[in-house]
Amino acid sequence: MRRTREGIAAAAIACVAFCGTALAQSKADDGLAVGRQMLAEDNPGELWIDQGKKLFYEKRGPKNASLEQCDFGLGPGKLEGASAQLPRYFPDTDKVQDLESRLLTCMVQLQGFKREDIVKTAISPAGSRGSDVEALAIYITSRSNGMTMNVRLAHPKEREMYKAGEYLFHRRSGQTDFACVTCHGEPDKRIRLQDLVHMTDKKQIQEVVSTWPAYRGAHYVVRTMQWRLYDCFWQMRLPELEYASDVSIALTTYLHYQGNGAVIRVPGFKR
Numbered sequence: 001m002r003r004t005r006e007g008i009a010a011a012a013i014a015c016v017a018f019c020g021t022a023l024a025q026s027k028a029d030d031g032l033a034v035g036r037q038m039l040a041e042d043n044p045g046e047l048w049i050d051q052g053k054k055l056f057y058e059k060r061g062p063k064n065a066s067l068e069q070c071d072f073g074l075g076p077g078k079l080e081g082a083s084a085q086l087p088r089y090f091p092d093t094d095k096v097q098d099l100e101s102r103l104l105t106c107m108v109q110l111q112g113f114k115r116e117d118i119v120k121t122a123i124s125p126a127g128s129r130g131s132d133v134e135a136l137a138i139y140i141t142s143r144s145n146g147m148t149m150n151v152r153l154a155h156p157k158e159r160e161m162y163k164a165g166e167y168l169f170h171r172r173s174g175q176t177d178f179a180c181v182t183c184h185g186e187p188d189k190r191i192r193l194q195d196l197v198h199m200t201d202k203k204q205i206q207e208v209v210s211t212w213p214a215y216r217g218a219h220y221v222v223r224t225m226q227w228r229l230y231d232c233f234w235q236m237r238l239p240e241l242e243y244a245s246d247v248s249i250a251l252t253t254y255l256h257y258q259g260n261g262a263v264i265r266v267p268g269f270k271r
């Protein structure tokens with residue numbers, strides 16, 4: 001069988017459904033866990049890694065340049081271990097940046113793309129071939145596979161971002177009066193069939209921060225942390241979370257720091 005992205009995805013979804021049901025008799029959670037494990041071994045997200053690698057080295061944009069000179073914190077072009085330390089402070093932009101906002105900076109400065117254009121397409125429609133940013137983000141993160149999350153709060157702006165993230169995580173807001181911690185602050189919570197990750201638990205938050213970007217079965221595409229946060233904002237009925245905004249980076253700084261010590265292994269596989 002030709003291993004198209006769609007083919008693998010369809011097989012993966014069938015497996016989610018089947019493996020889940022087959023094992024549901026014993027205990028739903030265990031069955032789903034086994035299914036997820038099986039999927040992780042043949043994860044369609046791998047195809048995005050290849051695509052991202054191609055995009056990274058290709059000369060593109062109005063300036064006809066590759067991203068090889070992009071500095072993700074460890075020096076131009078040095079990708080090994082870089083994602084493990086993001087978000088971090090970058091002196092050239094005088095900002096704390098996560099992977100995706102840093103990628104934006106490089107695509108604008110090195111390649112000459114327009115920021116608005118990239119932001120508009122960064123989160124791809126479900127069922128599409130995915131966006132350049134999604135493919136690049138997973139390729140870059142994959143270069144830190146096997147390495148340990150180690151976000152440092154050395155710079156005052158990093159500490160500020162962390163504090164803001166901590167505040168946002170616990171603050172109730174909007175018409176539903178939910179905080180992140182309302183859904184993610186206790187063990188064994190669910191919305192419909194979805195388990196809600198208990199993010200004040202060290203082990204569970206480590207599982208989260210080490211597995212994004214992830215292949216999302218329900219969407220047939222790779223999704224990034226920016227998308228995940230955007231989607232939770234939507235679930236909370238908050239105003240739309242702006243892509244790569246300070247609010248999103250503050251939350252990522254908080255979550256990633258909480259997950260320090262986790263070993264990165266992307267692509268993750270999410271429902």
Ligand code: HEC
Pocket residue numbers: 168169178179180181182183184191194195196197207208209211228229232233235236251270271
């Ligand atoms: C109304 C409940 C709700 C609220 C409030 C909420 N989320 Fe979520 N969150 C979810 C659901 C549902 C999922 C996805 C579960 C699934 O797909 O299996 C999720 C998933 C996540 C994940 C990915 C977990 C994983 O599996 O890797 C992250 C990270 C996350 N949320 C962060 C946040 C943050 C940060 C906030 C606050 C801005 C927030 N959430 C608020 C319901 C919520």
